[in-house]
Amino acid sequence: AALADAVQIDTLMARLSDLERIANDNGGNRAVGTPGYDASVDYVVAALEGAGFEVETPEFDTTGFTVDREALTVAGAPLEVRALGMSPSTGPDGVSARVVRVPTDDTPGCEATDYDGLDAAGAVVIVDRGECTFADKERIAAEQGAVALLAVNSEEGPLAAATLGDEAEPRIPVGGVAREDGDRLAAASTVTLTLETRTETVTSRNVVAQTRTGATDNVVVVGAHLDSVPDGPGINDNGSGSVAVLETALQLGAEPDVQNAVRFAFWGAEEVGLVGSSRYVDSLSEEERLDIALYLNFDMLGSPNPGYLVFDGDDSDGVGAGPGPEGSAGIERTFATFFADRGIAVDGTDFDGRSDYGPFVDVGIPAGGVFSGADDTKSDEQAGKWGGTAGEPFDPNYHKAEDTVANIDRDAYAIAAAAVAYGTGVYALSLDGPDGVPTGEERVRARAEFTE
Secondary structure (H helix, E strand, O other): OHHHHHOOHHHHHHHHHHHHHHHHOOOOOOOOOOHHHHHHHHHHHHHHHHOOOOEEOOEEEEEEEEEEEEEEEEOOEEEOOEEOEOOOOOOOOOEEEEEEEOOOOOOOOOOHHHHOOOOOOOOEEEEEOOOOOHHHHHHHHHHOOOOEEEEEOOOOOOOOOOEOOOOOOOOOOEEEEOHHHHHHHHHOOEEEEEEEEEEEEEEEEOEEEEOOOOEEEEEEEEEEEOOOOOOOOOHHHHHHHHHHHHHHHHHHOOOOOOOEEEEEEEEOOHHHOOHHHHHHHHHOOHHHHHOEEEEEEEOOOOOOOOOOEEEOOOOOOOOOOOOOOOOHHHHHHHHHHHHHOOOOOOEEEOOOOOOOHHHHHHOOOOEEEEEOOOOOEOOHHHHHHHOOOOOOEOOOOOOOOOOOHHHOOHHHHHHHHHHHHHHHHHHHHOOOOOOOOOOHHHHHHHHHHHHO
16 A cells, blocks of 8 residues: 555656657657657666666567558548558559458458458458457458458547557558448449558567565566557557556665565567567566466556456456456456545456467466556446546547647546556565465466466
8 A cells, every 4th residue: 555655646647748758759659669669768777777676678579660651542532541560561553453341240351251252352352340350351351362451440430550460471451441431442343552561670678677575486577568659659558557667666666575576577569469578478488487476467547538447357247358367366356456445446358468468368377457448438337437428438549649648637547556556565565365376386287277
């Protein structure tokens, strides 16, 4: 509780302003492979070293992606289109082709059978967002002979900052369009699509710092991604999580009186496919992974139409992915208790793989965290419970230039950032009790069962 109280909103907002200034001084963003990201790393390193931490910045290679031109025309009229990350280029002349619309079902464009009765050879395929990855949709469309793919957003507005992922090997250009333009595209006879893109290998860095005190075979890892998308400064996504983790580290200190060591991590290249966190987990030996007791992830904590969400470790909501590794349910209860003590009833949010907990969960490390919502829509029930506007996204500025300090909800951010510190402190002091996580041989057993 004392650690939570020490994380103060005025300091948090000042640090967010520092990150926005870094973005503004470096082309308007802090994306991987840019001077803005490098300056963000330097900022975090300087703060941690100033507090007495020994800091590492392990490097990894990823794929940088640049868009030089995006254009889509239907019957000579322009429609907004966004190139998906890692999309191949159409070249400067673009592609003009007839349109084939994949029928909408529960798994649109995710199976070859979705193309039964369709002639996609030489066509621009229109497919809805949902269920499988964009990379899967691209692969199947390419196998059917399509020359390009357009993914229709499931929400109002353009499909912004979506990606095929760093590990994908796409064959055809892929763009995203707004839901309201899907029917117009489907009714067109031909379209012209131009996506001039460039990909290159870039070297990026994570930032990792660990307390000098506490058991090193029961490490509490606390992480947030530090990079933004190219379209904006990334202050809610994810300056808010990064700053909350940073301030927790600074208030805890490098040599706290704790039972378990705490490792603070700031990930690079999350926005192009969880690359920094994935490379980090891959770099660990099995013994080093077993030394990690749990992982706490914090991504988007100050959304302007905020929700109070905790990761559904026990899958009690029955939505999407199943339960997290053993111990994840206890982490969920820890955060739910924190909010309940402040009169806030939380909702669960699925381990849907959209943030850096994914690589940890995949190897059986229990995980959890809090979240104020991204581009999903706030329900009537949630608006009645928390206030805000029903029928609107939790963060209407998600992956946009408007993701700035001015659009952070201070009250929601203050509570969520305090939760970061609270959860960190709880598990730094003890892994035991009904909300604890497995230790010793029980940890070995639980991990083996989860990953078998």
